[in-house]
Amino acid sequence: MITQIGEKHVLFYLYDQGAQQGIHAVNADGKIRSFEGDYIHINEANLGGAKANIFVTKAVTSDYKVAADGSVVKTVTINWKNPYPESDCNLERGNLCLNAIFQNWLRIYAPKGSALVDSKGSEVKVKTYDELGKTVYEGVVFVRPQGAATFTISYKLPSTVKFDSNLPVLVQKQPGTYSDEYAISVNGQRQLKFQLLTDKEFKVSK
Numbered sequence: 001m002i003t004q005i006g007e008k009h010v011l012f013y014l015y016d017q018g019a020q021q022g023i024h025a026v027n028a029d030g031k032i033r034s035f036e037g038d039y040i041h042i043n044e045a046n047l048g049g050a051k052a053n054i055f056v057t058k059a060v061t062s063d064y065k066v067a068a069d070g071s072v073v074k075t076v077t078i079n080w081k082n083p084y085p086e087s088d089c090n091l092e093r094g095n096l097c098l099n100a101i102f103q104n105w106l107r108i109y110a111p112k113g114s115a116l117v118d119s120k121g122s123e124v125k126v127k128t129y130d131e132l133g134k135t136v137y138e139g140v141v142f143v144r145p146q147g148a149a150t151f152t153i154s155y156k157l158p159s160t161v162k163f164d165s166n167l168p169v170l171v172q173k174q175p176g177t178y179s180d181e182y183a184i185s186v187n188g189q190r191q192l193k194f195q196l197l198t199d200k201e202f203k204v205s206k
Contacts, residue, residue, distance in 0.1 A: 007198050008175040027199060030175045032109060032132040037168030038161055039134065041109040042078065044174065047140075050100035055084045056143055059181040060196075064167070066187060066206055072163050073117055075154040076108065078141075086145035102143040106151065109134040109172075113158030121151035166205040173199050 004010045011030040014020045023029045032041060042060065046053055058080050065073045082102065089097035106122070114135040119126045122139030129136055135155075143149045161167070171182065173196050184192040186204050194200065 008173055011175055032134065033170065033172060033199075034133060035168075035170040037170065038072075038074070038157060039109070039111050039170045039172070040076065041134075041172040042174060042180075043107040043109065044177075045105040047103040047105050048100060050087065050089065050097050050102075052082065052099055052102035052143070052145075055099050055145070056080050056082045056102050057181075059183075061183045061185065063185040063188065064163070064204060066163055070163060071159075072157040072161070072167075073154055074110075074157055075152065077150065077152045078106075079148065079150050080104075080141070080143045081148045082143050082145050084145060099145050101145070104141045104143060106139050106141055108137045108153060110137065110155060111135065111158055111161050113160060115156045115158075117154040117156055119151075119153040121149065126153070163206070166203040168201065168203050171196060171200045173197070 005028050008030060012023045012028050014023060020029065024031060040062065058078060061077045063075045065075070080102070084099050087097050087099040088095045089100055109132070112130060112133055112135050116126070116128050116137065119137070119139070121141060123142055124140045127138040137153055137155070139151065141149050141151050179195045179197060182194055182196050183190060184204055186206060191204050192202060
């Protein structure tokens, strides 16, 4: 049970606000967290009727480009793969439609004040707005059975996020997801690779 809570497969909401503050203190409420440093939370929602999520794997790479003036452009690349064949979704034949196109409503939460530089891979124009104390980039990505898809976005971190000798980073996991692969680089040099089993804090250096 403790592992399931830590990996955010179980969340709590209590009517007693004092008790709920305790739940928040141990990060068991799923709330978007404030953080002094860089932050990312990738949130996905399946807009299709099929349960394609169970067939799809995801790998995320983040690369920080640090300029001489200390400004930072971060490029996030997300790769999805679905190696399994499509289900026969003919309901008249009584079949169970599990694996079909993963119609993914994608939102990336970044530090508030981040500025979009470029994006590729969304089926619609990427939207930018502020929500929950973050800047959000929103798009739609389709992943087909026995196929793959890639979404790439670059944005400039706000001046409030300081990259001196190192940069604190928080990657906040979406509840209910499993073992997404993450790789972190600075100026093209790999610094860290991990499976995102729970929220993860670390530091990257120049």
